[in-house]
Amino acid sequence: MLKFGVVVVPGSNCDHDTIYVLKHIYKQDAVPLWHKTSDLQGCDAIIVPGGFSYGDYLRAGALARYSPMMNAVAEFAKNGGIVVGICNGFQILCEAGLLPGALLLNTQPHSGINYSCKNIHLIAENDNTALTTGIPKGKALTIPIAHGEGRYFADAETLEKLNKNGQIIFRYCDEKGKITPDSNPNGSLENIAGICNETKNVFGMMPHPERASDEHLGNTDGKYILSALVKTVQARKAERLVVS
Amino acid sequence: MEAIAKEIKVNVETARQLGLSEDEFQKIVTILGRTPNYTELSIYSVMWSEHCSYKNSIYWIKTLPREGKGLLAKAGEENAGLIDIGNGYACAFKIESHNHPSALEPYQGAATGVGGINRDIFTMGARPIAQLNSLRFGNINTDKTKWLMKGVVRGIGHYGNAFGVPTVGGEVFFDECYNVNPLVNAMSVGIVKVGETISATSYGEGNPVIIIGSSTGKDGIHGATFASADITEDSAESLPSVQVGDPFQEKLLLEASLEIIKTGAVVGMQDMGAAGIICSTSEMSAKGQSGMNIWLDKVPLRQQNMQPFEILLSESQERMLVIVKKGREKEVEAILEKWDLHYAVIGEVTNGDRLKYYVHGELVADVPAETLVLGGGAPVYHREFKEPQYYREFQKFDIDTIKEPSNYKEIADYLLTHPNIASKRWVYEQYDSMVGTVNMSSNKPSDAAIVNIKKSDSALALKVDCNSRYVYADPHKGGAIAVSEAARNIVCSGGEPMAITNCLNFGNPYNPEVYWQFVEAIKGIGEACTEFNTPVTGGNVSFYNQSSYEGPVFPTPVIGMLGIIKNKNKVMTLDFKNEGDLIYLIGECYNDISSSEYLYSWHNVKEAPAPHFDLSEEYEVQFAVKEVIEKNLVESAHDCSDGGLFITLAESAMAGKLGFDIDTDTSIRKDAFLFGEGQS
Amino acid sequence: MKFIAEIDVMPLKALLDPQGRAVTSVLKNMGMPEFENVRIGKHVTLEVESDSEANAKVKVEEACKNLLANPIMESFHYSIKAN
Amino acid sequence: MKFIAEIDVMPLKALLDPQGRAVTSVLKNMGMPEFENVRIGKHVTLEVESDSEANAKVKVEEACKNLLANPIMESFHYSIKAN
Secondary structure, rough: OOOOEEOOOOOOHHHHHHHHHHHHHHOEEEEEOOOOOOOOOOOOOOEOEOOOOHOOOOOOOOOOOOHHHHHHHHHHHHOOOOEEEEEEEEEHHOOOOOOEEEEEOOOOOOOOOEEEEEEEEEEOOOOOOOOOOOOOOOOOEEEEEOOOOEEOOOHHHHHHHHOOOOOOEEEOOOOOOOHHHHHHOOOOOOHHHEEEEOOOOEEEEEOHHHHOOOOOHHHHHHHHHHHHHHHHHHHHHHHHHOOO | OOOOOOOOOHHHHHHHHHHHHHHHHHHHHHHHHOOOOOOHHHHHHHHHOHHHHOOOOHHHHHHOOOOOOOOOOOOOOOOEEEEEEOOOOOEEEEEEEOOOHHHHHHHHHHHHHHHHHHHHOOOOOOEEEEEEEEEEOOOOOOOHHHHHHHHHHHHHHHHHHHOOOEEEEEEEEHHHHHOOOOEEEEEEEEEEEEEOOOOOOOOOOOOHHHHHHHHEOOOOOOHHOOOOOOOOOOOHHHOOOOOOHHHHHHHHHHHHHHHHHOOOEEEEEEEOOOOHHHHHHHHHHOHHHHHHHEHHHHOOOOOOOOOOHHHHHHOOOOOOEEEOOOHHHHHHHHHHHHHOOEEEEEEEEEEEOOOEEEEEEEEEEEEHHHHHOOOOOOOOOOOOOOOHHHHHHHHOOOHOOOOOOOOHHHHHHHHHHOOOOOOOOOHHOOOOOOOOOOEEOOOOOOOOEEEEEEOOEEEEEEEOOOOOOHHHHHHHHHHHHHHHHHHHHHHOOEEEEEEEEEEEOOOOOOOOOHHHHHHHHHHHHHHHHHHHHOOEEEEEEEEEEEHHHHHOOEEEEEEEEEEEEOOHHHHOOOOOOOOOOOOOOOOOOOOOOOOOOOHHHHOOOOOOOOOOOOHHHHHHHHHHHHHHHHHHHHOOOOOOOOOOHHHHHHHHHHHHHOOOOOOOOOOOOOOOOOOOOOOO | OOOEEEEEEEEEOOEEEEEEEEHHHHHOOOOOOEEEEEEEEEEEEEEEEEOOOHHHHHHHHHHHHHHHOOOOOOOEEEEEEEE | OOOEEEEEEEEEEOOHHHHHHHHHHHHHOOOOOOEEEEEEEEEEEEEEOOOOHHHHHHHHHHHHHHHHHHOEEEEEEEEEEOO
16 A cells, blocks of 8 residues: 655645545545645655645745745655646646746636636546556546646747657547647647656646546546556555665 | 723714614613713624624514424524534534625625635534525626626635635526625535534633634724724724635634644634624623623734724624633644634633623723623514515416417527526636535536535535525515425435525515515425425525615525435436436426516516415425435436426436427416426 | 836735735745735736827726726826837 | 835736736727737735845845746846835
8 A cells, every 4th residue: 555645735625635535546545744844754655736725825836835845845856756736736836846837827718717617628648657657548538627827838948848758748638539729728838738847757737636536426537547646656666665 | 002992972872873773772771780981882783783683583583493303503503503414424504695795895795705604614613515605696788797796706716716615506696676786695514523513602710712813904894884984083094995805814714723623622612703803702602601801902903003892893804713721722822823823812701791891901891791692682673564565466467468479499599598597607617616526416417416425325415596586576485485496406316305594685674565575485484494394504684685776676585405315326417318218297287477587588577476386285296206216216307497397308408418309288378388487 | 109007006005915914924934034014916017009198197097997906995006108 | 124125026028918918808898999918917015124225135036036926927126115
């Protein structure tokens, strides 16, 4: 059994959901990591959950990066540890410089409203990263989003690098898996819904896989993503035991 | 802090200025045995205001049934009703209005409404897990309505989303009568283990009184019947005209409150709603039959030179009052520091029933707690009521005066796209409906919102409902319909109606015809609650909802109903499932189009009685539907409501991406059959 | 002629500024205790076509009163210069 | 000594500013066609304790770089005066 650390910052809302889903559906251990401490409690992987850290004041995720726990998470990532930022977590990792680019105010193509909570479709770019292994090629997954500042932006040079290194892991698409402008819910560059860093151990995605894991809620496409994560972390842990 | 209130002459005139009548002033003089000083007068003026004392409504509210299965906290006992939902859990739920602040500043008005109702839930130790809201606006084509609606929906969205409780259901309704005075009712539902609740009480001599959360400013002072501009030296510029909500601070308050309750060191807790410190200190003391010494100079302030009455009456948001067991303050303070919350010990509990307020050791107010509160010394009035002229007129409506239409398709298109009937996705997609991973209706819609109770095998069915047009046409029948329709929605979702909370939005109670609407609606609600055995666990009254030149808004008693689905695998949804399934219409059809959207908007005929409704018939239909669902005999169930049978069928068809083929009942008019809104 | 307007829209002093309060406390936790009383509002820049600076001022004043600032909650001041 | 800083944080010119775009179109619909290119950023005011204006500047610069502005998407400039 693995032990996942879920960072809890004042204003995190999806920490309870993430811990519940990891424990009850993915049968792993999951513990909250209070932002004021820097003890990772020997966790095998870290999740920075969704929510409105510090009320999303100033910029979404801006105020949450300065805490002992985020310094510890940065250290853990530097040593190759797997860190996954979901929605607000993705914004925090970008603000902290652990992931390239930024998440800007949505430019809903057809309406001025920026915040929206609904199901969208996304497609995995490849199947060789911790969040995408085992996802059938070309399969459109139905995953909910809930954000107002999710428009991924990076300058041309960074964008080119992301494409070249295969650091783009998810893109918004229609229900048949085609990447179209209409299926882009927030105006993200190239329909980007999720990316990872160069060493492919730090991940960020705006959609919420933990909200599509419990069959009581009528949609379990999130299992493709979170089961892939569990499998990868298990494999990494087994490797490390053999080596050390 | 230059603290001492200026010595202002207090007499009947000052009292009237503060909204108190002459005999109310005399009553205060008798209670205190002397003329009150200015601070004491302002205390009574806010505690005996309609908002805090319910003086013009409590008599009739008490006639509503308040006993019933699973009721752990009766209406009025606690901040919110408490129902036993099995598996060792109880559910606290309540609905409240923030109509007038939202008319002034829609974004903050609605946001602080959401903040207030959620505090009523977690102040009892329950974690809010779901929110609903009921919104009413004027004509959707006016700029004013567009401005109001944009602000209200954004305010609810921002506050609710940042606070992290999913908005799982609600209603939006448009009618001219709400042009100037929108209705913004917010409902919150929370879960707590039976026995782990905290009461809003205060006792135990010497126990410290601690204020937690935001500092106190001059917010909303004239929100509680106060005209004090000429009394303070500050210019009006220092009087904030609107309260600003901070959902981030509220989230910290929620987590900290639930944590300090678990320490067992908390005697009592209450959130600061209307009339802030004076309301919480007096209500908690009266409930615990004890007194308090309060040092106002210890209260953390956001603005300089605040008068004692301003500190007492301030309605600054996101503040709680907690009574902690003497000697165990440290345990509580450690948790408050963990969550970066400001706090200060501002007083101590005393024996007896006197509330003594000091500023730097000088006594500025000394009043008996019991005499301030609802159910204690606060006045109770019986207003006179008179049946209005229009009521008789409306009953005279005759269906034959309406020509049967030839082109039914045209009417169907009109109704399907009417703002009161068309999908409200453009509204609710601005709310986070999925945080908490409990919303079982996100991908499979039912009539009611279904919320999963994670550590048990049951689920909650939640609904807010009121057709104010029916209530205007016939308050008695309309009130009964509001309860029955909420119950119908819960039954169609596979649930068992348990209890209700209500938000009674009416006009000016001193207008006898408005008060007649209020009394008749209460009687109708009471009868229906008795029939369905759904007791009233509490709620809120909002009077003075006027549309300035057009008289009062429609009488709008919004019902928030809680139902239980014992086995969460037996939730019933509303979408058609398979081609070839048979469609049953349960209940009688009548030649009745009264007060339907079809008659009111398409034919523009506004004078008509409420639609056909019979309480016992309604109960029989619901009982039958409940049994049919329990025995797994149906694929879907959906109730007939606004727009009539055709809209009900269209909604089920669209949700299931299927069509339907029906024969109309030749014994009644086709438009009545398709678009009539006869109940049950 | 084209004029450039710089407009500051700030929450009224008497009102609570939740955003400013949160940033103030984070600055302190970041080891910058010398900061106090942060308040956050909007800075708006825009171009306005007008025949004179005076008329440009009238137009900007109107835009602020009717849209850019909410008089119940905010105050505004602006400066205008020729492009 | 106490200094007052006024800071403007604006979205980078190259970036699309959805708020600015929306306000521009609303102004036009309100019968004010003469407005163009509205851009909306943040105006931050704060007090900073420091022994000299130069040191106060250093501290404000640091606060802007580390927190108040995100260089990927925003630029900032500020002015400081004694209280």
